[in-house]
Amino acid sequence: MASGDGGLLSASHIVEYPYRRSTGPVMGRFFAALRDRRFEGVKTARGRVLVPPTEYDPQTGEAADEMVPVGPGGVVTTWAWVSHPRAKHPLNHPFAWALIQLDGADTAMLHAVDTGVESAMQTGMRVTPRWRAQTVGSINDVACFEPEGTS
Amino acid sequence: MRDVAIVSTAQMTNVRREQRRNEVEMLMPVVQEAVKRSGIPKGDIGFTCSGSCDYLAGQPFAFVSALDAIGAWPPISESHVEMDGAWALYEAWVKIQTGQADSALVYSFGKSSMGDVPDVLNLQLDPYYLSPLGIDSISLAALQARAFLEKTQYTERDLAKVAVRSRKSAKDNPNAQLAGDFDLEKLLAEPYLVSPLRVHDCAPISDGAVAVVLAADDTARNACERPAWITGIDHRIEPHQPGVRDLSESPSTALAGAKAGVASGGIEVAELYAPFTHQELILRDALGLDASTSINPSGGALAANAIMVAGLTRIAEVANRIQWGSIGRGLAHATSGPCLQQNLVCVLEAK
């Protein structure tokens, strides 16, 4: 315990939980595809393709399980520029968060976009994934997205 | 339906960091004051319901120890929501409607300063696709802000005006944390925090607590001169993934507002829980509010934003104005989840 202001006591407290979560058949397929450096979405009964996929149509609640290939490129639908990344952010230099609608998808997925400078970001721009050297089946198998044609 | 009203409220003055007191010590005087003002003997209160967040305190079941502030003996009828206190008020209202209680104590407390709020709020996100990316609450709000600015006629100047007005109004609110006169041009010259949001677009981090007492029918009429009657209350939620929603609007707020009776007009005051400036504009439009309604005369969440407290505080602020006799009809809104995912609207009237 360390002494705080006014002689009152304070102490640091750290909480850690090593959660392990089951994925199920739809997310399990999506993560397996990421491990293979591919994207898959789920097609709902109404013909909409959801990426990232959920086991249900968020508008009707109907089950969905038909997986279809999407991407790898996509379009930025909105974005936010981070000048000072936080410790838990995926990149340690300035970057953009973006919602990205992959080719063939009707919904957008959240990820980071690495353009180096804010002026290179624009709604509607095309981006493509930068994969990690080692993929394990996680949303972070995509290190980030980058403008199409940069690599 | 039974007639249910708010008969008393009490708040802690919001601060950036409550160094001296623990949560029980923070909460106890607020609860005591609300109960005392209601005039209802504590033992006669039929139901107690609270809202708080264990991750904010870093302790599982943290709300249980907060009961030490209430005096749960002889054993009381009690419940808790892991949400803003506005939803605890909704549960208490339902409990009274069922006839199981004639009065209820509702409170919430949040010591946001103990942890890192943007990181703590990451944990309310989907743990498969969103939370592992490490995105924080301000970044998510910024994604929404850009979608809103690009899809509407609003500008960053409009956002800054919300901040200036809120903090000016807060000068009259003794419980506000961030109040004062700010220069619009100077604010717009500040750098971005997460573009397109600047520091003034974001709510401060606050420690706070609030309590209200609800009562039905004659219990309410006997408790105070001008009960703030709840004439409509409803809450609605949208899908969680931000990429399946149109972030520039809030259909759940519009629907909750319609169900709560906002459309019948005469809303003199609206207290909207908008922790980011652009969210106030989205909410205003969703509720169809125009210049005849005074928005956030308390300063709103931009003046004090104790997590889990600020929504119930909006309801308390409207109820206070009805009890003081300064308005006859008002609206309170509370939100939960990322980018206004879930919204509650409560209409209060003097009758």
Place this chain on the structure above:
Amino acid sequence: MSEAESELVQSITTPLRLEYQYTAGVASTRFLRGMADGKILGQRCPQCEKVYVPPRGSCARCGVATDLEVQVPGTGTITTFCVVRIPSDSLDIDPPFVAAHILLDGADIPFFALIQECHFDEVRMGMRVEAVWVDAEDLGPTFESIRYFRPIDEPDAPFESYKEHL
């Protein structure tokens, strides 16, 4: 497991780490400062007059502030106990050992502590015990200023004297 299922990613790990800075609060600070002085400080409820050790600043029964400070001695009575036979990561002690609720003389809320300096088979409800403190130079604002409790040579307390505090 079918071939299709075996291709799935069955689970993901999402480790979580959060850092907090706790403030002890007024009542706990007084108590912990007392510990550093080798004193056990409690608080009395102004309504029901029960004495809380350690104090939390409120009476959990009455819901009022307990601002009357009282010092209690390091002697008390075991109200209930258990024999722990599994090792603990957070305690430097080999099982079996005894963890007990001790009603300190003058207090109304039992205090949780270890019992040492006797065989676990000898521990019983009503047994009289005393606090064993760390050396004076090691005292600090922590529960660990009391190492454990040990039996004292006194007759057991009658059941009636602590039955309300079980």
